[in-house]
Amino acid sequence: MFDPAILKMFGQGFLESLYMTLVSSALAYLLGLPLGIILVVTDKDGIKPAPGLNRVLGVIINLLRSVPFLILAVTLIPVTRFITGTSLGPTATIVPLVIGAAPFIARMVESSLKEVDKGVIEAAQSMGASPFEVICKVMLPEARPSLILGAAISVTTILGYSAMTGFMGGGGLGDIAIRYGYHRYQTDIMLVTVVILVIIVQVFQEIGIRLARLGDKRK
16 A cells, blocks of 8 residues: 555546546536526526526426436537547546536525525615626625535535546546456555545535635624
């Protein structure tokens, strides 16, 4: 376990997992955050009700969320190969991670924004705030603690997805666990990989909790 080659392998796997997780999370939020906002705004009780759009968008998001990630990743191999030129490696893995995580993030954002007190929103509207101002100056700031906690959950979920791609040569810690722990029956390497993943999850969760507390105006 202390062989330099093994330690280097774990170091590379750790960095690849962080790379896949953080880049995928950022890109998934670029898609998921607007989708979540649209779901809330166009809801029947939203500030700009649009039942048709809300229903169609909700169905699409639910369909994507209902597909198991590994199946989705395999289905997207042609798309991944078209975008990145390959279906293997950390960079290629980002494509299915983003598409798989964006619907989950949209629902997390929707849930957070729906926690905002409707009285605050109505007060802003009564003072002449436009829908865009209500979203940017009222809903998002008021929901900040919940959004941060949701982001921590989303990032750890994406980390779990990235580990699954080890079955497809996606790289990272999941790939190490599959190649050595599963195919070569090296249980010690499998256990170390699991421990590292657990530590990463705990770190992300703790960062999310601390940031949420700092951003909570009620405390």
